[in-house]
Amino acid sequence: MDLQAEWLETDGHGGYASGTVSGERTRRYHALLLTATTPPTGRVVLVNGIEAWLEGPHGRIPLSTQRYLPDIRHPEGDRGIVSFSATPWPRWQFASRVTQEILAGRQGEGTVLRWCRTDAAAPTRLLVRPLLSGRDYHALHRHNDVFDATARVAGGNVGWRPYRDLPGIALLSNGQYEHDPQWFYNFLYHTEAARGLDCVEDLLSPGMISFDLSHADAVMVLRTGEDLSAPANAVAAALLAAEHDRRSAVPTVWLAADAYLTARDGGLSLIAGYPWFTDWGRDTFIAMRGLMLGTGRLAEAKQILLTWAGLVNQGMLPNRFPDAGTAPEYNAVDASLWFIIAMHDLLDSAAAAGEEPASATQACLIGAAEAILDGYARGTRYGIGVDQDGLLRAGEPGQQLTWMDARFGDWVVTPRIGKPVEVEALWINALRIAGAWSPRWQEMEARARTSFAARFPDPATGGLVDVVDVDHVPGHCDRSLRPNQILAVGGLPFPLLTGTAARRVVDLVEARLLTPLGLRTLSPDHPAYAPRYQGDLRARDAAYHQGTAWPWLMGPFVEAWLRVRGDTPEARQEARTRFLAPLRAHLDTAGLGHVSELADAEAPHAPGGCPFQAWSLGEVIRIERMLTPETRALLRPRSGDA
Incomplete structure (x- = not known):
């Protein structure tokens, strides 16, 4: 059992709960109630974690684990973990003969926590302190005099609104709440420290909830809003039943695919990665081929592409939407081409399943693809356009346009200005796809394919050059051995190489x-x-x-x-x-x-x-x-x- 492994529960709107098997928060992103205020962006952390312990004849038995400056772990509830399972949702068995479960609903219903006794000899008194902040999920929280710990209590339910500009917190429980505000100082997040980032946080616990496990399982539901009228037992039971049915219906790896599906602007999109990414264009179109099409979710795949189809601007699709709600960033040469690949795969999968999309849907998707190709053929941002050889040139100093997009300040680590090999593979595939509905692209595809065959093979390695016409200098090549060349043989609908040439590329990539x-x-x-x-x-x-x-x-x-x-x-x-x-x-x-x-x-x-x-x-x-x-x-x- 790897106590540092991480679990994830997502809410389908960009929010999530996550943590480690040990229970220790090692990242600023580990939280029990992290919600997206403008789904799937505008994420804020409201409930970071809990302090939980049992009281029995032999004293206090911790269930939670914390780490503080300078490097002190207290308490160490993980010492009592006997087993852990991540399916169907995170579940811990403690030596104290108590289990703990955490799950999030896929429609924003909130995060459920449940504790159960597995033996009549187990302690009966459980106490839980929620640890609150109210911050951007990339930030950290420190002690301040503005935090409002005022509680609204309705039986076992309690609500707080620490900061006026953030959503309220509703905690529903079948326990008893005692108001007792306390600051907890200097939590240390060691994964953040290892990444060279700020790693210390202060959190406030407004009070304590006590439960008698001899009468019933202890239940808490954490969600946003002001409504405290719902009974915790009913809310938790309905959510547990719904999630059990949903999660038992498909293979585990397919269920994991659901974690990335998220609402956006009345449609759907895919989160690129947790805990810190939102939805990115390039990632969405690459990922959906496996996450959605590979699991038979054709309707969801269609909605994702329709959501993005309306965002074409000057022939480009955005690569990402900043959290602050500002304008989307159109800074990728390949994202728009991956859209066309994903569209092709959707239509192909739908045809194979006998589920042809409606004509209006096809017209919308094809219209977006035409707008992309038109924009690229005419020329668009960042020097993107068709060169005389029919290949696609792209790039200018200070910009990172391919998937190799690392940047630190003004330093673009892998600029790849010119004609990157995988971009040409995408371009030629997109032209081939579009040629099926419009002959105008067929001649351009033939010219680009001929130029690719003449310009990219590298006799010195048997593979392909990574970038030709580097920095837009004719004939200047970057022969660095990189994996991008594999897309000329696999990963796209139409390979650019076959036979011996293809085998040489694959063997070279495999060997090195x-x-x-x-x-x-x-x-x-x-x-x-x-x-x-x-x-x-x-x-x-x-x-x-x-x-x-x-x-x-x-x-x-x-x-x-x-x-x-x-x-x-x-x-x-x-x-x-x-x-x-x-x-x-x-x-x-x-x-x-x-x-x-x-x-x-x-x-x-x-x-x-x-x-x-x-x-x-x-x-x-x-x-x-x-x-x-x-x-x-x-x-x-x-x-x-x-």
Whole structure:
């Protein structure tokens, strides 16, 4: 049992509850009530955690775990943990013969906590102190004289509104509340410290709730708002029953896919990763192919694309929406092209399932794709446009436009200005897709494909050049060995290479870049190679795409690996053992049931970044489908009309 592994419960609107198996909060993002005020953005932390303990004949028995400056753990409730399970929701069994459960509803109903005795000899008195803040989820909270600890009490239910500009907190319980405000000082979040970030916080506990476990299970429901009229037992029972039914209906890894689905502007989108990302364009379109299409959620996939289709501007889709509610950021060359790939895959999946989208839906999606291609053909922001050779050029100093987008201050770590290999693969695929409904793109595709074949092969390695016409200088090439070239063979509907040329690329990537948890972003023999993703923010940004392995790239790699081997049963079996098994084992570490954002380039390949990453999990689901064709019979549209 890894006590530092993390669990996640999401509410379908950008909010979530999360923490570690030990119960210790190691990140500023660990909380029991973290809500999105402008779904899925505007996230604020309202209830950070709890102090919980039992009182029995032999004194106090802690159930919670805290860490304080300088590095003091008190209490250490994790010493009493006998077992933990993350499914169907987080559940702890303590040596004191009491269980604790935490779950969040998918419609914003709140977070439920329940404690049960498993033996008549277990202590009967439970006491819980909620620990409150009221802050942006990226920030930290310190003692102040503005915090309003005033309580509104209605039986076992109590409400607070610590700060006027934030939502109120409603705590429903079947216990008894005693008002007793106390500040708790200097909580230490050691994962934040390891990342070189501020890591100390003060929280206020306004009072204590006591429960008699001899009469009934103890129940608390945490949610936003002012309404204290609902009975805790009824609310918790309904939510527990609904979530049990929902979670028992599908495989665990498919259920994890639900965590990323979120409301946006009356439609749907996908959170890129927890705990700190919101919905990003590039991530959404890559991830949805596995998370939604790979699990038969065609209706949801359609809604996601329709939500984003209305945001095309000058041929571009936004890469992200800032938390502050300001204008979206149109700073990605590939996000818009990934939209077209995702649209193609949706229409293809719907046709295979006999669920053709309505003509109005198809017209909307195709119209967005046409606007993207028109904008790119004419030329748009950041030097993005079609060059004389038919390839897509992009970039200008100070901007990071590809998925390798690390930036520290004014330093763009991997600018890749020019014609990046994966962008050309996306561009040619998008033209091929659009050529099916409009012949005008067919000639452009043929020209781009011919230029790609002439300009990207690298005789020195047998692979492909990473960027041609670097900094828009004709003939200047970046031959750094990176994984982006794999998208010319796998990961996209139409490979640009076949036969011996494709096999050389796959073999090169396998030999130099493959790790158990993803593809390295740079060859180990490169002077800039970073074997570990660690240190402060600058050090981690420097390593982000300079060696660090990314699990999402395993999807394109496995697809390419199978293609060059004829996708035989023998090849699929070998791929299950060599490529899928380590990823499945990773589901039991780091972010439980999920796949991390990245991992160290060198053994033991420690996971890092977001412990819950959408496109990482999405590509694992896609790999499952590639290697287990019989699972396709399980895939059916699960709601609505695709």
